[in-house]
Amino acid sequence: MTAQDFLCKAVLLDQNRRRLNMPRRNVIVSTVTCFIVLIAAHSAWAQERGQAGQRGAAPRVTRAPLFFREEWKQTPAGGEHPVDIPTALSNPNLELKLIGPTGKEILMTGSATDENNPIHLWTGMCTTPCGFTFRDKNNMGDLTGLARIKMVTKVSGYHQVRPIVKLADGTMLVANRAEGSTVDWLESDIAVSELRWRKLDPARLVTVGDWVEKPDLSRVDEIGFADLMPGSGHGQGGWSDVARVEVHAKSVKRESATNQ
Structure with a gap:
């Protein structure tokens, strides 16, 4: 029994007890009073439930939008060749940087029509660790959240x-x-929030120091990939291929990021 039901029942019992000696007008007034009390109590109860529901509601999860996508742009001649920085990207909003002591030895190869050999960058000719980064011309990436x-x-x-x-x-x-x-081209989907990080010396492309706890990933200037082992050259041995790349993150205008 709810509180309002109990209160109303008490009033009705009191009415029955006094009905024989109570004028008709007083009976009507008491009945109306009971209904008013019932409505007020029910309204307060409903409001409390609504507030409790709001307090217990989980925050809305916001998916990170597509920040950029890159599938590479092969030269008209195709085949394997040094990366031509000005023409290597299919996304006009991006800039490409090759990093590491022998980063310029990274090659482009593959074909957009060959699923067994898509357009990609290949590290086999790097005699040191090497890698590359993308830089959006207008925005930094916010790699927090999802x-x-x-x-x-x-x-x-x-x-x-x-x-x-x-x-x-x-x-x-x-x-x-x-x-x-080592078997096939596979797509990896990585949640950035699950990653741990170490400092990377961009000149030598080696790790330095200990873990970096809670780095500020809300304004990331460049995003890329690295192979921390030297390549073995052509043929099987040791190298990495990187084909299509996607980053899902919020955009932060470079002007506002610089002013913060």
């Missing part, structure tokens, strides 16, 4: 591909998670 990194890769030997980021203050970090199948 930000994700997707990449299609294939590797040989013990080689693996790791996400790297360059923060707004110039610090470069490399993730603890590495991807790459």
Whole structure:
């Protein structure tokens, strides 16, 4: 029995007890009073339930939008060749940087019509660790929340591909998670919030120091990938291939990011 039911029942019982000696007018007044009390109590009860529901509601999850996508742009001649920085990208909003002591030895190869050999960058000719980054011309990436990194890769030997980021203050970090199948081209979907990071020396492309706890990923200047092992050259041995890349993150205008 609810509180309002109990209160109304008490009033009605009191009416029955006094009905024989109570004037008709008083009976009507008491009945009306009971209904008023009942309505007021029910309204208060409903309001309390609504407030409790609001307090207990889970916050709305917001998916990170597509920040950029890159599938590479092969030259008219096709085949294997050095990466031509001005023409290598299919996304006009991006800039490409090759990093590491022998980063310029990264080659482009593959074809957009060959699913067994899609257009990709290949690290086999790098005699040191090497990698590359993308820089959006107008925006920094906010890799907090549900930000994700997707990449299609294939590797040989013990080689693996790791996400790297360059923060707004110039610090470069490399993730603890590495991807790459020696069997086939596979797409990896990485939740950035699950990653741990170490500092990366961009000149030598080696890790330095200990874990970087809680880096500021709300304003990321560049996003890319690195293979921290030297390549073995052509043929099976040791190298990495990176084909299509997607980053899902919120955009932060470079002007506002600089002013913060």
